[in-house]
Amino acid sequence: MIGIAGTDEKAALLKSEFGFDEAINYHTTKDMTKAIAEVCPNGVDIYYDNVSGAVSDSVHANINRLGRIIVCGAISAYNDTSVPQGPRVEPFLIRKSALMQGFIVSNYAEKFPEGMKHLSQWLSEGKLHAAETVVEGFENIPQAFIGLFEGRNKGKMIVKI
Ligand SMILES: NC(=O)c1ccc[n+]([C@@H]2O[C@H](COP(=O)([O-])OP(=O)(O)OC[C@H]3O[C@@H](n4cnc5c(N)ncnc54)[C@H](OP(=O)(O)O)[C@@H]3O)[C@@H](O)[C@H]2O)c1
Incomplete structure (x- = not known):
């Protein structure tokens, strides 16, 4: 399992x-397609996509035959003011x-109730690990939100009021 941060x-x-x-640091890695190929010499079977954009382009270029791509988020594109351009996914699919x-x-x-039950149990048993970044104060909500786009959080960003 490979992570990108x-x-x-x-x-x-x-x-x-x-x-x-x-794990790969996508900010400091010059050629993400090559870096992914190096850590996944047999290709990528499953890609859980939270980001879209250039990172996803690099993963798509390494996807395996009958691979699966779960598109959960596209944070790199949320603030775009025009339709994002880039290598299109169709040729790879x-x-x-x-x-x-x-x-x-x-x-x-x-x-959700069933999920909460299992997730909280796994958390208390140490089977699941979670991280949180806690920002204090109602007045800091905007900065906390903007921080998500700048990677200022480690795990879930929480504002304590
Ligand atoms: N489909 C659904 O039901 C569902 C539900 C909730 C959330 N989501 C989506 O799932 C994703 C993760 O959600 P989350 O709540 O867990 O958020 P999160 O981890 O708090 O996401 C923020 C992180 O995204 C990274 N990021 C910011 N800009 C980026 C960029 N341009 N390219 C790549 N990474 C970037 C940053 O980490 P780095 O320091 O690593 O850059 C930042 O810490 C988001 O896209 C969110 O919108 C989907």
Whole structure:
């Protein structure tokens, strides 16, 4: 399992705390396509996409035949003021017969109580690791929100009021 994050500190945490085999800092890595190919010499079977943009372009270039892409978020594009351009995903999907599917948590609203039960149990048993960045004060909500786009959080960004 390979993680991608925006600082060396976060990349190190992915390995030491969160069970990833390798981690790549996408800010300091010049050629992400090559870097992904190096840590995934047999290609990428499953890509859980939270970011879109250049990082995803590099993963798509490494997707395996019959690979699966779960599109959960696109944070790199949320502040774009024009339609994002870049390598399009279609050639990779066609050539590799890969499957790309959107994911939205509200589809599973009926299962939230069951999910809460399992997740809190796994958390208390130490099977699940979670990180939080806590910002104090109502007046700091805007800065906390903007911080998400600058990678200032490690784990869930929480504002304590
Ligand atoms: N589909 C759904 O149901 C659902 C529900 C909730 C959230 N989401 C989405 O899932 C994603 C993760 O959500 P979250 O709440 O866990 O957020 P989060 O971890 O707090 O996301 C913020 C992180 O995104 C990274 N980031 C910011 N700009 C980036 C960029 N241009 N390229 C790549 N990474 C960037 C930053 O980390 P770095 O330091 O690593 O850059 C930042 O810490 C978001 O895209 C969010 O919108 C989807």
